[in-house]
Amino acid sequence: MIIAALALAVLAAGDAATQCQYDRSAMLALDLSVFDQDINGGWRTLEAKGCAKEAADLIQAWRKAHGSMGPADTLLSWHEGQLRADVGQYADAIRLFQAGRHPAADDAKWGWNLYVDGSIAYLRGDRQKLEAARAKLSSLPRPAELKDAIGPDGRPRAVRWPMNIRVLDGFIRCWGQSYKAAYRCAVPTV
Structure with missing residues (x-):
């Protein structure tokens, strides 16, 4: 056997x-x-x-x-x-996430770096910083460029805003799980 x-x-x-x-x-x-x-x-x-x-x-x-x-x-x-x-x-991931930041001036209205901050906070087990990054991201106004977004088919398309907030919500919702599990734990869309 x-x-x-x-x-x-x-x-x-x-x-x-x-x-x-x-x-x-x-x-x-x-x-x-x-x-x-x-x-x-x-x-x-x-x-x-x-x-x-x-x-x-x-x-x-x-x-x-x-x-x-x-x-x-x-x-x-x-x-x-x-x-x-x-x-x-995780240590390698954090280093690579840091390298994935956008220049601050280019990112001011998009919030990519807040998503980076939240992701790194999750990997470090720092819920307070994760929640702070999520709060800042959620307060960003929708950029004008996204108001009349057109999809590849030429038709209007809705762009979820703020981008990547669902991932940070998933990290909070599935706190303590592996990154892989929590990343896939995004709050379902309605």
Whole structure:
């Protein structure tokens, strides 16, 4: 019985390793939009298979291979940080989240950095700072640019405001759970 259970565990570990394999050269050759934003391409294909650590390592390798991408660096840092947080690498995630901040002048009306503050507070277990970031984010007025937003189909589209507040609400709602669980704990929309 013990031998059969051990054999199944070895097979399961082998299957997990196989599902996380990918063509590294092909991935590193992708342009930024496919690598980072295509839901069916780039690092997201690994994440979809449950390979968050491998996806984070791939983002790190892609960033190293491509050098500075200007403003895209913050987005890639953020996505790598989220993946590192998903697998419990909180210190690395915090460092990457810090690198994912936007310049204060560019962010004043958008609140991205408040979302960063709240996410870091969650990882550090500082509920008071999380709630303070959430309160500041919730008080931001809707930017004029979002009043008449048009979707890719040319039709008006509602843009939820403030952006990312649902994630901070989820962190509060599921306080004490892992980042991965709490991130998916966003308050349902009506």
